[in-house]
Amino acid sequence: MTAPLRAREPITVPVALGDRAYDIVIGRGIAATLGQTIAKLRAGARTVIVTDENVASHHLAAAEAALKQAGVASSRIVVAPGEGSKNIPTFERVCEEIIGARIERGDLAIALGGGVIGDLAGFAASCVRRGIDFVQVPTTLLAQVDSSVGGKTGINSRHGKNLIGAFHQPVLVLADTALLDTLPPREFRAGYAEVAKYGLLGDAGFFAWLEQNWRDMFAGGPAREHAIAVCCRAKAAIVARDERETGERALLNLGHTFGHALEAGCGFSQRLLHGEAVALGMVMAFDYSARKGLCSAADAARARAHLAAVGLPTHVREVPGGVPGVDALMGLIAQDKKVKRGALTFILVRGIGQAFIENNVDPADVRAFLTDAVA
Ligand SMILES: NC(=O)c1ccc[n+]([C@@H]2O[C@H](COP(=O)([O-])OP(=O)(O)OC[C@H]3O[C@@H](n4cnc5c(N)ncnc54)[C@H](O)[C@@H]3O)[C@@H](O)[C@H]2O)c1
Numbered sequence: 001m002t003a004p005l006r007a008r009e010p011i012t013v014p015v016a017l018g019d020r021a022y023d024i025v026i027g028r029g030i031a032a033t034l035g036q037t038i039a040k041l042r043a044g045a046r047t048v049i050v051t052d053e054n055v056a057s058h059h060l061a062a063a064e065a066a067l068k069q070a071g072v073a074s075s076r077i078v079v080a081p082g083e084g085s086k087n088i089p090t091f092e093r094v095c096e097e098i099i100g101a102r103i104e105r106g107d108l109a110i111a112l113g114g115g116v117i118g119d120l121a122g123f124a125a126s127c128v129r130r131g132i133d134f135v136q137v138p139t140t141l142l143a144q145v146d147s148s149v150g151g152k153t154g155i156n157s158r159h160g161k162n163l164i165g166a167f168h169q170p171v172l173v174l175a176d177t178a179l180l181d182t183l184p185p186r187e188f189r190a191g192y193a194e195v196a197k198y199g200l201l202g203d204a205g206f207f208a209w210l211e212q213n214w215r216d217m218f219a220g221g222p223a224r225e226h227a228i229a230v231c232c233r234a235k236a237a238i239v240a241r242d243e244r245e246t247g248e249r250a251l252l253n254l255g256h257t258f259g260h261a262l263e264a265g266c267g268f269s270q271r272l273l274h275g276e277a278v279a280l281g282m283v284m285a286f287d288y289s290a291r292k293g294l295c296s297a298a299d300a301a302r303a304r305a306h307l308a309a310v311g312l313p314t315h316v317r318e319v320p321g322g323v324p325g326v327d328a329l330m331g332l333i334a335q336d337k338k339v340k341r342g343a344l345t346f347i348l349v350r351g352i353g354q355a356f357i358e359n360n361v362d363p364a365d366v367r368a369f370l371t372d373a374v375a
Pocket residue numbers: 052053054055058081082083086113114115116117119139140141142143146147148149150151152153161162179180181182183184187274
């Protein structure tokens with residue numbers, strides 16, 4: 001993991017899921033090989049690219065050209081950008097257009113975009129003709145290290161996020177790190193919170209490496225592919241052991257219980273992006289763990305210092321317009337599906353790289369902690 005960075009050969013990370021095993025291929029510029037890769041994977045398959053308007057403006061023409069060059073037929077479905085597209089009307093439209101494009105079992109849908117497109121297109125693929133295969137071409141950092149891997153797909157309900165969905169694994173993930181060059185810096189930074197998460201939850205060596213190498217990663221140097229590969233390997237290993245989140249996969253929710261409450265409290269708006277909420281949530285998970293004597297204050301301070309160094313928010317006062325009060329936050333935490341018989345489940349830490357699942361968190365303790373944190 002701390003090996004010297006050399007030639008920028010694509011890195012392949014296998015996801016070991018038996019007859020649904022697939023590869024994540026990570027490399028700079030590899031979207032140009034999309035056509036050849038698909039022709040090799042599924043000779044004669046037709047494809048339909050699902051993307052959003054922003055991604056289309058930067059990367060759709062090149063993706064279509066790469067397919068055409070290898071003789072792969074493709075059509076396109078372009079939806080509006082943003083979380084709003086993870087809804088039933090857009091889902092219906094995507095399904096109808098996939099069917100209208102005469103995509104059959106044996107053909108492929110291609111999700112070209114961030115987590116919104118991956119979740120929406122993946123869910124449509126899981127439903128059309130009782131399931132067609134799909135390829136993820138993630139275009140945000142968050143999607144390359146998190147949402148494109150592991151097979152969770154879905155859309156939002158009026159009752160909450162991601163409540164309508166399915167497990168549907170892709171047949172290939174092609175993560176071209178050059179696609180991230182067009183990502184707005186704030187989106188890149190937000191995705192970085194999930195990168196740091198892998199170090200903080202289970203890999204202290206990786207966290208130390210990030211402290212040294214994050215600038216090269218942001219600048220598009222070889223550290224970027226390396227870091228993405230480390231994250232994908234970590235997620236692939238966890239998913240292979242616990243695909244349906246009956247246990248260990250929950251560790252990936254480090255920072256997400258506090259984070260979701262803050263995100264929901266801000267109305268899932270541009271005031272607080274998901275990754276920014278996760279950064280705040282991870283700082284809170286460390287601070288809470290330190291307060292309970294589980295983790296050293298030094299480790300909590302180190303986690304906060306790194307997230308602050310890359311420009312992520314680490315205190316709720318940095319959220320423009322502020323966050324809801326303690327009562328509202330407690331209500332949002334209680335709504336979270338991780339509540340059982342009055343006790344809360346949190347991912348807590350014994351130090352950097354040492355997260356664990358705690359099923360017995362006392363809501364009164366959390367309230368006392370939040371009262372100080374939000375003050
Ligand atoms: N399935 C999972 O396991 C999983 C895990 C984490 C998050 N998610 C979901 O992922 C979604 C968030 O994903 P996201 O942060 O990627 O958001 P996103 O897909 O909305 O992308 C963020 C913004 O960047 C734009 N964009 C994307 N790629 C670009 C590029 N290369 N250049 C320029 N602009 C680009 C998009 O149009 C959008 O405006 C949420 O809906 C969340 O629920 C799913």
